[in-house]
Amino acid sequence: MWEGVKKVIYVITVLLGVMILIFLMLRIIPGDTASVLLNDHVNQEALARMTENLGLDKPLPVQFFRYLTGVLRGDLGQSFYYNRPVLSLIAEAFPNTLLLSVMAALFAWVFGILAGVISVLHNRRFPDYLFSGLSLLGISVPVFMTALFLQYIFYFRLSLFPQNYNGSVYSMILPAVALGWNSAGSIGRLTRSNLMEQMQAPYIDTAKAKGMTAKRAVLTHGLKNAMLPIITMMAIQFSGMLSGAVITESIFGISGIGKLAITAVQTRDMPLLQGTVLFAALLVAVGNIAADVINRVLDPRLKNTK
Amino acid sequence: MNKRVLKFLCLGLILPVMTAGMVSCKSAGSKSGADGEIHLAIVDDIVSMDAHKTSNDYIVPMNVFDSLFSIKKNPDGTTEIVNSLADSFTVSDDGLVYKFTLKDGIVFSDGTPLKADDVKFTFERILTLPDSAQTDFVIAIDGAEELLNGQATELRGITVEDDLHFTITLAEPFSGFIAQLATPSTVIYSRKIVTEAGNDFGTVPEKTIGTGPYIVTAWNRGSSLSFEYNTRYWGEEPSVKKVEIKVMDASSMNMAFQKGDLDILDCLFLDSAIVDSTYKNGAYKDSLVSVDRLGTNYFLLNENIEPLTDVKVRKAIQLSIDRDSILQSVYGGDGKLEDGIYPSGCLGYSQANQGWLKRDTQEAKKLLKEAGYENGFDMEISVDAGAADAINNSIQIIAENLKEVGINANIKSYDHASWLDLRNSGKMPSFVALWILDFNDPDNIIYTFFGSVDNTVSRSDNYGDTATIARVADARKIVNTDDRMAEYAALEKKLVQDDAVWVPLYSLKHTYVKGSRVKNFTPHWAGWSDIYFSGVELF
Numbered sequence: 113m114w115e116g117v118k119k120v121i122y123v124i125t126v127l128l129g130v131m132i133l134i135f136l137m138l139r140i141i142p143g144d145t146a147s148v149l150l151n152d153h154v155n156q157e158a159l160a161r162m163t164e165n166l167g168l169d170k171p172l173p174v175q176f177f178r179y180l181t182g183v184l185r186g187d188l189g190q191s192f193y194y195n196r197p198v199l200s201l202i203a204e205a206f207p208n209t210l211l212l213s214v215m216a217a218l219f220a221w222v223f224g225i226l227a228g229v230i231s232v233l234h235n236r237r238f239p240d241y242l243f244s245g246l247s248l249l250g251i252s253v254p255v256f257m258t259a260l261f262l263q264y265i266f267y268f269r270l271s272l273f274p275q276n277y278n279g280s281v282y283s284m285i286l287p288a289v290a291l292g293w294n295s296a297g298s299i300g301r302l303t304r305s306n307l308m309e310q311m312q313a314p315y316i317d318t319a320k321a322k323g324m325t326a327k328r329a330v331l332t333h334g335l336k337n338a339m340l341p342i343i344t345m346m347a348i349q350f351s352g353m354l355s356g357a358v359i360t361e362s363i364f365g366i367s368g369i370g371k372l373a374i375t376a377v378q379t380r381d382m383p384l385l386q387g388t389v390l391f392a393a394l395l396v397a398v399g400n401i402a403a404d405v406i407n408r409v410l411d412p413r414l415k416n417t418k
Numbered sequence: 419m420n421k422r423v424l425k426f427l428c429l430g431l432i433l434p435v436m437t438a439g440m441v442s443c444k445s446a447g448s449k450s451g452a453d454g455e456i457h458l459a460i461v462d463d464i465v466s467m468d469a470h471k472t473s474n475d476y477i478v479p480m481n482v483f484d485s486l487f488s489i490k491k492n493p494d495g496t497t498e499i500v501n502s503l504a505d506s507f508t509v510s511d512d513g514l515v516y517k518f519t520l521k522d523g524i525v526f527s528d529g530t531p532l533k534a535d536d537v538k539f540t541f542e543r544i545l546t547l548p549d550s551a552q553t554d555f556v557i558a559i560d561g562a563e564e565l566l567n568g569q570a571t572e573l574r575g576i577t578v579e580d581d582l583h584f585t586i587t588l589a590e591p592f593s594g595f596i597a598q599l600a601t602p603s604t605v606i607y608s609r610k611i612v613t614e615a616g617n618d619f620g621t622v623p624e625k626t627i628g629t630g631p632y633i634v635t636a637w638n639r640g641s642s643l644s645f646e647y648n649t650r651y652w653g654e655e656p657s658v659k660k661v662e663i664k665v666m667d668a669s670s671m672n673m674a675f676q677k678g679d680l681d682i683l684d685c686l687f688l689d690s691a692i693v694d695s696t697y698k699n700g701a702y703k704d705s706l707v708s709v710d711r712l713g714t715n716y717f718l719l720n721e722n723i724e725p726l727t728d729v730k731v732r733k734a735i736q737l738s739i740d741r742d743s744i745l746q747s748v749y750g751g752d753g754k755l756e757d758g759i760y761p762s763g764c765l766g767y768s769q770a771n772q773g774w775l776k777r778d779t780q781e782a783k784k785l786l787k788e789a790g791y792e793n794g795f796d797m798e799i800s801v802d803a804g805a806a807d808a809i810n811n812s813i814q815i816i817a818e819n820l821k822e823v824g825i826n827a828n829i830k831s832y833d834h835a836s837w838l839d840l841r842n843s844g845k846m847p848s849f850v851a852l853w854i855l856d857f858n859d860p861d862n863i864i865y866t867f868f869g870s871v872d873n874t875v876s877r878s879d880n881y882g883d884t885a886t887i888a889r890v891a892d893a894r895k896i897v898n899t900d901d902r903m904a905e906y907a908a909l910e911k912k913l914v915q916d917d918a919v920w921v922p923l924y925s926l927k928h929t930y931v932k933g934s935r936v937k938n939f940t941p942h943w944a945g946w947s948d949i950y951f952s953g954v955e956l957f
Contacts, residue, residue: 141836142832142835142836142839142840143833143834143835143836143837143838143839144835144839145835147835147838147839147842148834148835148838149465149471149472149473149549149551150473150551151473151474151551151838152473152853153473153551153552153554154838154842154876155554155870155872155873155876156842156872156875156876157553157566157872158550158551158553158554159842159876161548162548162549164548165548165549166549193465194465194466194639195466195471195549195621196621201639204639205639205640260669263670263673264673267673267677268673268676268677275666275670275673275674275677275679276641276664276666276670277641279638361640362667363667363670365640365641365642365664365665365666365670366640366641367463367638367639367640367641368640371640372640378804378833378834378835379835380835
């Protein structure tokens with residue numbers, strides 16, 4: 113119980129810290145939304161009028177207090193740039209990001225764990241080299257390369273997939289693979305190394321002594337024990353994906369959280385940036401807690417530790 | 419058990435790949451243009467569909483709304499103002515009172531009739547919206563300042579006689595006024611539609627209703643815009659009936675065009691090396707469509723920053739830049755040198771002010787010596803990090819050119835918002851940029867940069883001669899067009915040749931590639947990236 117309260121306090125502190133940091137950072141760096149909106153039709157009068165309209169002429173503490181009271185009421189404010197409520201912008205973008213993340217994570221987990229397991233079962237033989245190589249490729253090739261490569265092969269050459277996300281689950285497959293490729297690589301490597309370690313453990317010998325085949329011992333006993341750190345990694349990666357994958361979203365034309373956040377930075381849209389960052393911070397915090405909880409469920413030994 | 423798990427895992431991996439093989443992706447429309455559908459792409463999504471709230475995104479205002487007038491480009495390259503929603507107008511001899519008659523029978527796409535009162539409503543809205551980006555376009559109307567400052571509740575310069583007739587009185591004569599009414603900045607809204615839509619106007623497609631040839635049917639933020647032909651449109655029926663615009667990055671655009679999924683490709687978005695190799699010299703060379711852009715690329719010097727305060731130094735800079743080699747190497751020769759402020763094709767373009775500027779590094783060095791900078795000096799050229807590669811490449815060459823006469827130019831990069839902020843504050847030392855005409859009148863460009871002390875600050879030129887600034891503002895009031903153009907030519911000479919506050923560079927062509935389904939394509943008259951869909955004719 114106390115653990116739970118501590119976690120909630122931790123999350124609130126993180127969120128408050130993030131808010132203050134973003135708020136101050138956006139005030140320190142030059143540039144403001146009024147200039148971006150007026151762009152080439154600027155004159156000093158229009159600039160002053162718009163700055164006043166956005167409330168940017170008020171002293172900093174007033175601006176921050178106003179924002180904070182809004183957030184406490186569940187109102188993330190109005191985006192300066194889009195002139196729409198931040199909450200509805202996030203609510204519109206999140207389903208796209210969610211679909212992308214879920215599909216990318218599924219791909220990463222299935223492919224990553226499978227690659228890891230096959231590598232161990234065929235240790236130092238061809239499948240091991242193949243999948244280890246693929247995993248290494250996964251973690252070393254940047255996502256924009258993977259994305260363009262996939263587009264080139266599956267859209268341009270083979271005409272199997274649409275180039276951009278068009279609202280269908282099918283059109284999300286390429287972006288999901290592009291985004292998940294990287295995670296799949298790291299999960300594959302982690303699965304392999306953890307499983308190898310478990311293979312040396314005495315209980316595997318016991319299982320083998322009881323007549324189990326090596327393959328069966330790995331899959332029934334080894335894998336479960338090896339999964340703990342992998343699950344932590346999966347949860348953190350997943351919450352990271354949910355908070356926005358800017359590059360993947362841009363290349364495949366997905367209007368997600370990542371694109372929203374980037375626009376917010378470029379246009380100095382304080383409420384929108386605060387909103388997206390808060391949202392991301394919340395997801396990461398929840399992701400961490402979820403990983404904790406799952407670990408405790410899977411590993412009875414952790415239940416009594418503080 | 420474990421075999422089942424393994425099987426399941428394998429299926430999870432293979433299934434998507436199998437379905438991929440079975441379901442082939444839908445292609446973008448038929449191969450002929452018979453379906454009347456075109457597919458276009460833009461790099462950045464629009465911010466608003468409301469013309470009053472943006473000075474960048476005109477694709478919706480241009481195609482879904484109409485202004486009182488529009489611009490027609492003649493085959494010889496000249497432009498003329500033609501009636502759009504307006505049927506006719508007269509001007510009083512003193513240039514102050516404009517009497518307009520609207521075309522009869524025009525309706526918005528939901529059937530609401532267009533009335534003269536809608537014009538009054540539209541112009542009042544431009545002046546009273548707190549986040550209006552277009553106030554400059556109606557500020558000439560009598561009483562506009564008062565309405566803008568909150569001292570009035572109505573625009574007294576507009577009187578509505580009946581549903582078709584209205585009169586606009588200007589505070590002072592301004593001959594560019596009709597040209598301003600021919601821009602997408604002043605498209606006409608319906609009082610009824612806008613009031614009923616409230617905050618949804620400009621954000622919700624079904625509620626963003628105009629009189630123009632198209633209706634917005636969908637706007638998926640960050641990914642796409644869809645349009646359909648407005649069957650109630652009063653004008654000629656366009657060849658294109660349906661438009662899909664996707665937001666995509668440049669490399670995807672290039673891929674999609676070559677695959678046939680895009681019908682028009684805007685070369686401005688692509689790297690000039692790709693344009694050269696793939697399009698200008700490749701299989702597409704007969705499908706190129708070019709338009710002279712009514713815009714000047716310029717290098718602006720801040721008179722407040724030492725030693726740019728010295729006219730000799732500024733003249734030396736004018737003389738040291740090898741504009742021809744920039745034009746050839748960066749832009750493949752697709753443009754022409756400009757020696758003034760107004761671009762070729764602009765009303766009042768003065769041939770007499772051309773041809774005087776030739777690169778002369780000896781003369782430049784001599785001027786620097788006279789100014790006391792024999793050993794050169796350091797200066798900053800501020801560049802917008804979001805600027806096109808071509809702009810960055812031009813600045814590199816400019817810096818090299820300046821080095822040859824001893825000036826050490828440091829190129830400093832700012833992100834877009836910071837760059838704008840620095841420029842608006844009047845503290846940007848020097849920069850290279852482009853001004854494309856909003857309406858075809860020299861006032862549009864010269865007033866923006868030199869029309870008031872405020873404007874010289876916002877553009878970071880800080881031009882100090884207040885007498886000339888007053889002349890620029892007064893030139894608007896000259897009623898006789900020939901006299902007005904003569905004054906603009908004289909002002910151009912004074913600013914560029916005598917005071918050297920402006921380093922003229924060149925005007926460029928804007929090139930597009932049309933796909934196999936497109937028969938004809940007429941780009942925007944001034945070469946904007948936004949296009950009129952009705953300018954596209956399909957096979």
